[in-house]
Amino acid sequence: MSTPETTTSHSTGPQETFVLNLGPQHPATHGVLRVKLTMDGEFIENAEIVSGYIHREHEKMGENRNWEQFLPNTSRMDYLGAMMYTHAWCALAEKACGIEVPPRAEYIRVITSELNRISSHLVWWGAFLIDLGGMTPMLYAFDDREHILDLLEEITGSRLTYCYYRIGGVCEDVTDSFLAGTRQFIKDFRPRLKTYHKLVTENIILRKRLEGIGEIPAEMCRKYGATGPVLRGAGIAYDVRKAEPYGVYPDLQFDIPTFPEGDCMARYKVRMAEIEQSLRIIEQALDKLPDGPVMAKVPRAVKPPAGDYCMAVEGARGRFTIRAISNGTTTPYRVKLRTPCFCNLSCFEEACQGMLLADALALMGSLDLVIPDLDR
Amino acid sequence: MSTVIDEVFEQFQKLLPPEDSVSTAPDAESGSASAGTAGDSETAASAAASEKAEPPPEPEPPCRRIERSRHGYDLELQAPPDRLIDAVSILDRAGFSLDIVSGADWPKDNQLEVLYDFFHWDGPHHITIRTRIPREKPEVPTISAIYPGALWHERETWEFYGIDFVGHPNLIHLILPDDQEGFPLRKDFKATDVDA
Numbered sequence: 001m002s003t004p005e006t007t008t009s010h011s012t013g014p015q016e017t018f019v020l021n022l023g024p025q026h027p028a029t030h031g032v033l034r035v036k037l038t039m040d041g042e043f044i045e046n047a048e049i050v051s052g053y054i055h056r057e058h059e060k061m062g063e064n065r066n067w068e069q070f071l072p073n074t075s076r077m078d079y080l081g082a083m084m085y086t087h088a089w090c091a092l093a094e095k096a097c098g099i100e101v102p103p104r105a106e107y108i109r110v111i112t113s114e115l116n117r118i119s120s121h122l123v124w125w126g127a128f129l130i131d132l133g134g135m136t137p138m139l140y141a142f143d144d145r146e147h148i149l150d151l152l153e154e155i156t157g158s159r160l161t162y163c164y165y166r167i168g169g170v171c172e173d174v175t176d177s178f179l180a181g182t183r184q185f186i187k188d189f190r191p192r193l194k195t196y197h198k199l200v201t202e203n204i205i206l207r208k209r210l211e212g213i214g215e216i217p218a219e220m221c222r223k224y225g226a227t228g229p230v231l232r233g234a235g236i237a238y239d240v241r242k243a244e245p246y247g248v249y250p251d252l253q254f255d256i257p258t259f260p261e262g263d264c265m266a267r268y269k270v271r272m273a274e275i276e277q278s279l280r281i282i283e284q285a286l287d288k289l290p291d292g293p294v295m296a297k298v299p300r301a302v303k304p305p306a307g308d309y310c311m312a313v314e315g316a317r318g319r320f321t322i323r324a325i326s327n328g329t330t331t332p333y334r335v336k337l338r339t340p341c342f343c344n345l346s347c348f349e350e351a352c353q354g355m356l357l358a359d360a361l362a363l364m365g366s367l368d369l370v371i372p373d374l375d376r
Numbered sequence: 377m378s379t380v381i382d383e384v385f386e387q388f389q390k391l392l393p394p395e396d397s398v399s400t401a402p403d404a405e406s407g408s409a410s411a412g413t414a415g416d417s418e419t420a421a422s423a424a425a426s427e428k429a430e431p432p433p434e435p436e437p438p439c440r441r442i443e444r445s446r447h448g449y450d451l452e453l454q455a456p457p458d459r460l461i462d463a464v465s466i467l468d469r470a471g472f473s474l475d476i477v478s479g480a481d482w483p484k485d486n487q488l489e490v491l492y493d494f495f496h497w498d499g500p501h502h503i504t505i506r507t508r509i510p511r512e513k514p515e516v517p518t519i520s521a522i523y524p525g526a527l528w529h530e531r532e533t534w535e536f537y538g539i540d541f542v543g544h545p546n547l548i549h550l551i552l553p554d555d556q557e558g559f560p561l562r563k564d565f566k567a568t569d570v571d572a
Contacts, residue, residue: 052551224525225474236497244500310448321475336478346528375551
């Protein structure tokens, strides 16, 4: 986008730019992130992300505790989608050690992960609309999210940083009231989703703020490794649950929602459609939930044979990959955590050039950032 | 086995023929955990080699197939730093997307390693390229001209391992503070060495 003529006629002169700090405490960054913007009037000439404010060195922590002890760390990166991250770590160790997870545990994992995905998308929905100046939707979203948190709290004991999965299964069986409550939630939530669409999605102000704004084309996604709703909002039907199936996802019917526009609205619509798909997945998993144990026989100490292991899962924000190197001991030799926010945000610097500041905030909100996920 | 992987495997074979493995001997013969990587997937690799009717060479061939059900990725290439750009270009042309650039420290071999992971939109294809470099002179060319997504990954790997990505336009701290001393993910790093 080129700078319109009007700015050049301004008294600041044609070549004059100034630096604007967005953050580290700006509410629009949803956490402690700083963006150094070089501005030409209201237009962004250049953006530089300054990150690391919530860095905790999870990768080094992985090297000085054993395979089981690292599990809680994985839920403290993307704290809004912690289930999927713990799933990745458990699945990696299970694959490496050849542990067979009981089917009931796999189905429970799917149910809880998808509930977590919905609650994560609800936070995004509320927060994103606050970014755009709409306060009310957040109150609706947090109301519904509260039901999910209550359900998950009942079986896991936590509201956000779950450590419910174990290497070999899950730590506790689900209760009847959880299953009944989940069914009730799905029943209640479907009409609420319709309300959401009526209230927000078709709103003309929202559409004007999002349609055609902040385009991230598919090729840019490929070069930067952007995944999740960002990639699906660029028209590519890539979902780790389908592309590299894990758990019992291959047994469940669901679609990958895609929208080809690549703008903020496309990413918005992808997430809204994903909520519906998650409801569909949970329903099927509840119907199919088999009886049986929820924990496999696991050796006292998890000791994967020496070698390299990779495991990718579809987090709420995209592809989360763990790359671990084992040297055959109880402690990992190296743990690399590839988080979707890192890759999704890395293309922001290129994508926001020439945009209006207010539009760039919409773009940033549409990336669904969780800063501890970026900083690790 | 999927066709994308087969195609890349063939092109990797052309780039670094199995006979060349002698030149990468320090990588293959290192007696540390990376040799263990070989252990599990040796059968898969030698099976692939025998399919091509070539005698399985004593040192590891540079390009090996990996057992996905166990290790979670399909193909591994041991590339010397000067062939890295060629290898990454092959993956770029094959439509791969950048997954990770990361490092590992092997003080026993006095080497550092850079690992490049790539995934594909079309299915379960995951390829890893590994490069070993001496600890005294840890230099590899940047791949950011091919995959701009590597800009951040390389900055991170540089600040945590002290690996110099030659040609990187902006090799500055990304996550660690600007006055960080030492390279925290190196095995000999002690937090107590740094002034609090």
